[in-house]
Amino acid sequence: MADAIKQDSAPDAAPEAAIREETPPPAPPPFKPMPPLLATGYFATAVVLALAQGFGSSVVSANIQQLQGNFGATQAEVSWLVAAYMAPNVSLTLALIKIRSQYGLRNFAEVSIILFLLAALLNYVADGLWSNIAVRFISGMAAAPLTSLAFLYMLEPLPPQKKLSLGLAAALTVIFIGSPVTRLISPQVLELGMWHGLTAVEAGMAAIGFGLIYAFPLASPPREKVIESTDIISFLLIAVSFGALAVSFTLGATYWWRQQAWLGVLLATGIGTFAAAACIELNRKSPLLDIRWLTSPAILHFAGALLLFRLVLAEQTSGAAGLFRALGLLNDQTQMLWLVILAVTVVGGVICAFTLKPGREKYFHVIALSLLIAGSLMDSNATLQTAPEQMYLSQAMIALASALFLPPAMLSGLMSALARGREYLLSFIVVFIATQKVGGLLGSAVFSTFVQVRTQLHKTRIYEALSATDPSVNAQLSSYVSAYSSSITDPVQLSAQAGVQLATQAATQAAVYAYNDAFLATAAVSAGALTLLLCHMALDLIRARAKARAAAAVSPSPQAA
8 A cells, every 4th residue: 555655645645854865766657547357457456355354354343153163162262263363453554555665566465375375375275273263363364464464455556646635545445344254154064164264265366367367467666674673673572562462461451450460461562562673663763664754643533543443343343243242143144233333334345436535534533433333322221122224224324324434634744744754654553553453452352351340330239239039030030930830840940940041141242231231331521522522623724714813913914904
């Protein structure tokens, strides 16, 4: 993505940076429109690569209940498949940006897809949970370039003036739809081959992507020798940092934060190694990351906004999905919900593609946060009888909010980076990737932790309210006794089974209450963010008017002239 924007957008978007440079780079060659059929091939390649990346990153979390039975493992053990995939995936893009600049974009794309295909084929030789965990680690490494390649292929056929509007919105949209597509196709694939059926889909998409990349090669900008020996040290420290944080965020709520000492060790390792990398980068003439720029108020504001939005978007990926899982519903019973989410996400991408322009970002964010507040408040009224169709509207609003928020945010960040010079693109991409991948994992961890804490609280309150003298409790127990009396004749066993069913019902009710609390918390956080954004917009307006009045006061009037 950086190469395409660097090649076509930098001369127009960063005139100030060009003035500061003593020897400005030569202008890129004039844009030559592609034939429609050829352009369609590049767009199709972008879609395949984005779906392959989305499928690989969400296939385990979307089917974790079914995979427990397939592997004969607990939920905690199966969750290691997710942790193993994300540990290398969250940081490798940093190294790949410089690798493709030094060795050529076309070589980078071809080698990347070969490695991804080989990693997908390794699933066929893995036998058992722990060997599959090792394969998922390799797959996470091999899939790291796919997001960047999807961006590059989506931008390649577009004219320069369309890359930061149509191209950006289209690329992010196809990346967004990976998760709902995974949940849509998983039930049918699981019936055919369980885990190996799912990995066969991954291998199939890798094979299709392999053919498309060779059929539609990317144009390579001139190569540059950009890798230094100190880059390797810094990257290894950052890779350890991001990997340790990814594993702890993925497994923290499952193993519970204060019950496993190694979770604390991972968190400390992640923080310590990143601090060491920052110390190295601050003392380099040509750093891998410009730490001073990354910690400037504008970039901290940008990163904070992205991170906050990833946290509240866990309402859909962890919230709605988790609620229906608690209610005993699987993906085949929620397919229409995910189809609605998929369709609305595409609609949001189309809206961004045709209306997104520099200067409109805050208005998009106001709409997105408003949709999040309304959708979360609607979801907070869930009950034991809530069905997927009752959440079509609310989840559609949240999906639209997601599609409307990220493209404008990325556009504003890219413009800020380009205004300072093309060398800042790498640092910006690191901010973007860190807030999206690590932030997404952190959002799910925070949401899951909040739900578990509230579930235990509500469960305690419900159990305390259950009394053998309560007529409603006795009536419920009597209904369970009647239901099981035809299959259980022993009165003691019949009474025990009725008690188990009552406890299960109470636990499910507690979980529903907890998800309602989480949805309300999401709405509250979104409302706080919207309030801050509106205040910021009002302050900018006041400053602009004051500046205009001051300019009018010092300028001579027409009569005086």
